[in-house]
Amino acid sequence: MKNFLLTFLAVLAAGALVAGAFFRWHCDDALHAAAQERDAMKWLRTEFHLSDAQFAAIAKLHEDYSAECANHCVAIGSARAELTAAEKSGQPAAALAALRRNVAERELACRTAIGVHLRKVAASMPPGEGERYLQLLLPRVENYTHRGAPTVRLDE
Amino acid sequence: MNTSPDPLSGLLQHWRIAPPGDPQFRSAVWARLQAARDTRWAAYVRQHAAASCAALALAVVAGGWLGQWQAHRQAAQDREVLATTYLAEIDARVIADNRAETHVHH
Numbered sequence: 304m305k306n307f308l309l310t311f312l313a314v315l316a317a318g319a320l321v322a323g324a325f326f327r328w329h330c331d332d333a334l335h336a337a338a339q340e341r342d343a344m345k346w347l348r349t350e351f352h353l354s355d356a357q358f359a360a361i362a363k364l365h366e367d368y369s370a371e372c373a374n375h376c377v378a379i380g381s382a383r384a385e386l387t388a389a390e391k392s393g394q395p396a397a398a399l400a401a402l403r404r405n406v407a408e409r410e411l412a413c414r415t416a417i418g419v420h421l422r423k424v425a426a427s428m429p430p431g432e433g434e435r436y437l438q439l440l441l442p443r444v445e446n447y448t449h450r451g452a453p454t455v456r457l458d459e
Numbered sequence: 460m461n462t463s464p465d466p467l468s469g470l471l472q473h474w475r476i477a478p479p480g481d482p483q484f485r486s487a488v489w490a491r492l493q494a495a496r497d498t499r500w501a502a503y504v505r506q507h508a509a510a511s512c513a514a515l516a517l518a519v520v521a522g523g524w525l526g527q528w529q530a531h532r533q534a535a536q537d538r539e540v541l542a543t544t545y546l547a548e549i550d551a552r553v554i555a556d557n558r559a560e561t562h563v564h565h
Contacts, residue, residue, distance in 0.1 A: 306499065310500075314511075314514045315518065318518030318519065318522035318525075321522030321526065322522035322523070322525045323526060324526065325524075325526025327526075329526065329527045329530035329531065330534075338537035338541050341540070341544050343541055346545070350541075365548075372549055372550075376558075378551075379551055379555045380555045413550070413551045417551075420549065439538075443542060443543075447550065
C-alpha cells in the first residue's frame with residue numbers, strides 16, 4: 304500500500320511538472336503583462352505584430368480620433384441625462400419617445416464613427432492581422448448594450 | 460556421577476564484553492533501513508512496470524494537455540480584458556457609461 308501510494312505520488316508529481324512546463328511553454332508573457340497593466344496599446348502592438356512605423360501610425364489615428372470620440376461622449380452623455388431627467392419628472396410618453404430616439408441616434412452615430420475608425424486602424428496593420436483585429440472588435444462594437452447607471456428600481 | 464562444579468559456569472559469570480563504541484552505529488542502521496526501503500519501492504515499480512509506465516505516460520499526456528489548456532484559457536481571459544479596456548478608451552458609449560457610473564458612486 305505504501306509503495307502504491309509512493310508510486311501514485313511520483314506519477315502525480317511528474318504530471319504536475321509536465322503541466323507546469325507546458326503552461327510556461329504556451330504562456331504568452333507579453334499578453335499577460337499587458338493585461339495586468341491594462342495597457343491596450345501595448346497589447347495592440349504585440350497581439351497584431353505591429354512594426355514601429357505601423358504602431359506610430361495607429362497611435363496617431365487614435366490621437367486624432369480622441370477629439371471626435373470626446374464629442375460623441377458629450378453628445379451621448381447629455382442626451383442620456385435629458386432622458387433620465389424627463390423620466391424622473393414624468394414627461395408624456397411622446398416626449399420620452401423622442402428623447403429615446405435622440406439617444407439612439409447619437410449612439411448610432413458613435414457606433415458608425417467607431418466602425419470607420421477601426422477599419423482605418425485595421426488598414427494600417429500587417430496583412431491578415433487587420434482582419435483578425437476587426438473580427439475581434441467589430442462584434443463587440445455591434446453588440447454593445449447600455450449598462451446604464453446602477454439603480455435600485457426593481458422594474459429595471 | 461561427577462559432582463564437581465562446572466568450570467564453564469564460573470568462566471561465564473566473570474566474562475564481560477567491552478565492545479568499542481561506534482558513534483556512527485545509529486546513522487548506519489538508519490541508512491541501511493532507508494536503503495532497504497528504497498530497494499523495496501524500486502522492486503515494487505519493477506514488479507508493476509507495465510502499470511507504472513502506463514500511469515506515467517497518462518500523467519505526462521494529461522499534464523501536457525492541462526498545462527496547454529490553462530495557458531490558452533489565460534490568454535483568452537487576457538484578450539477579453541484587453542479588448543474591453545481598448546474599447547473603453549475609444550467607444551464613447553462605454554465612456555459615457557463609465558462616467559455615469561463614477562458619477563453615481565461619487
